[in-house]
Amino acid sequence: MERQRSYNGRRNIDERPKNRSQCRLQRSSSLPPVARAPPPPPPPNQLKLAAMAIDLNVRLRSADMPLAMQERAIRRARALVDANNPGITKPTQVAMCLKKEFDALYGPAWHCIVGKSFGSFVTHAGGGFLYFSVDKLCFLLFKTEVRPLVKPPSLHRLKINNA
Template identity: 60%
Template sequence: MRGAAKKAAVEGASEELERRSQYLSSLIHRTKVKSEADQKEDVEDKQEEEKKGIKDGDGFDGDPPQEQRQPPNVKVRASDMPLALQKRAFKCARETLASMPRLESKRLACALKKEFDSTYGPAWHCIVGTSFGSYVTHSLGGFLYFSIDKVYILLFRTAVEPIDR
């Protein structure tokens, strides 16, 4: 009986490893596919910066790799989100913060949620504050936790399933 239990445990662990391996493979594949789109977006961003007269490297210390290129006051704390979506979140958050004389957490959260719901489909959630705890479940590729100065922002997506009536 012990041998059967041990064999079942090993098979269960093997299935778990296979599931995790497939998840990582799909994540790597999506990242490779997205990197082509990100490169195109970077070219468009550079052209836009040239039109505005922004010199290469303005607002950055040196010229870090594409994955790390972001303004100095933005720090990614945790992410399972393509770079293009991350950049969109940073841009939206900075613009919304710049339009406020003082931090209005609810307004910033609403702006990010509406932007992502309208652009990428429903079921985005956003939590903003200077101190909060969270424990959430998110859809694959739909999680970003970052800070701008001392404001922390958690943006994540959940799956939406239609209700059968």
């Protein structure tokens, strides 16, 4: 039995096979079903942080930081955003406050970037990176290592062109 073809060589829509089960691939029943264990529940501290983030309308994007430090950063950022006049948040001032607080609490060399649109590619010290958003404002908080100079560079070798 030959099927009718449309003028372009394809079957018409109404010419589809009536029994769709004929078109499906047959599964091999020789393999036993694989039993998968459910994933382990997250630790209670992570659940607490997730609940707090939902409550404060915060979205955690990426983190390499202890949970206690994450919580402090998120709570402080939310307070700084709420302390400003509604709709008039100054990202530079918010970044400065968050950076100074982390410098005082966790040592020097913290950096903070706050804004609605920015790109970044940073290197950070282990355990010192957090990227999150509060409402429509994004926060990038990270720490770098500070190494003291053993010998300062000599300045007399530099050639300065006075042109």
